[in-house]
Amino acid sequence: MSSSRAHVGVDLGKSRCRAVISGPWGANDLRPQRRPVYDGIGAPGLAAADGVAAALAAILPLRERLDEPISDVSVGAAGAWAAPEAASELAHGLARAMQVPVSVTSDVVSAHAGALGGGAGVLLIAGTGAAALGIDGEVATLVDGWGPELGDFGSGSWFGREALRAVLRASVGLAPTTVLTDAVGATIGGPAAIPAWLATDGPLPRRLAALAPLVLDAAESGDSVSVEIVAEGVRLLVASAVAASAGSRDVALHGGLTAHVWFRSALDRALGAAGRAVAASAGDAIDGALLLAERTDLPHERFVHRAE
Structure with missing residues (x-):
């Protein structure tokens, strides 16, 4: 028309x-x-x-x-x-x-x-924040989108926070060494600089999310600490998508993290293993x-x- x-x-x-x-x-x-x-x-x-x-x-x-x-x-x-x-x-x-x-x-x-x-299915958003919205007929379910303090599980800000935790824990012997220490250090300084960086002006979720590619790249290269972080992030995102599902099994993906080819492949595989079909975003x-x-x-x- x-x-x-x-x-x-x-x-x-x-x-x-x-x-x-x-x-x-x-x-x-x-x-x-x-x-x-x-x-x-x-x-x-x-x-x-x-x-x-x-x-x-x-x-x-x-x-x-x-x-x-x-x-x-x-x-x-x-x-x-x-x-x-x-x-x-x-x-x-x-x-x-x-x-x-x-x-x-x-x-x-x-x-x-x-x-x-305009159709049924689940939209899984994995960007600075994270949320899953499922709409199918009369049923609509929003999962997460609760903000970085209470949720946004598997989001860019979540990955950034987990990276800093891993670096701090490794610095005092509470966790294994990780290449994230050098990667984060090149961006914001060594472990001792992290508290001051967190207190810097500017939206913290966005600054944390800027660290997410460091985690994804390190996991792709085989860093065991980063592999564990990414595996947990994928699990959390898939859990949100499944919880938002009603009758439809289709899941479309949005958000900056899904532009990382290796991470997108891992997420696609995990959704498939959970019985979900990844739909091309229209x-x-x-x-x-x-x-x-x-x-x-x-x-x-x-x-x-x-x-x-």
Whole structure:
């Protein structure tokens, strides 16, 4: 079906706010044309204090980048799952400000819709944080996404934390020696420098996640300590995916850790051994946001807050 409407899809995370404009496109186009329209600073999350105000401040600057009329805005926002009232408030606030219909859902819901094309299955996210969302008919289960203090098991920040623990324990003879000592030392200094590095300004989960590739590379090269850390991380991620499963066995993967070829292969094998089929991801969170703007008949609809 052809359309002359232009849609705006927004992925609002805690560190970054991205937006694209989609369409208009012609009858012979299989997919709408997308182009980036905004890339700015994110917001702390809708569940945080003044979360709605922060989200509006993060999104509204994109108005200055729009050089054509738009028909609607669809947002996947961090924190919307835990704070549905705030998500509804954000939808109404954006609709007033943008003067177009707005839909708001959780960023994990929009990512699920994008990855699985609006269908059933599990989305397993392994990035700075970690979460698994399973949607199948009337059943929807979110596992983890609890943040670095309480969860995010198998995430990049989890791997970084485990690397520092391994280095500190090895430095006092409580654990085997590991090549992580030199790898971490080249990045942040020796074991004695770790406490000061942890206290440095800047988002700690992201800084910890930046250490994750050191662990994955060391495990790939055969370092026994790193191999054990990765095996546990894979086990935790697969457990989350299985716990989020309902009727469907399909699991799509998102997140920066899955770009590591060796780690992705290990994760794929473990999911297969758990009876899950790794599905090719159909799209990203912005694809999902745009899909949810167009479709109200998807199983994700119960999590979408709409305003005009």
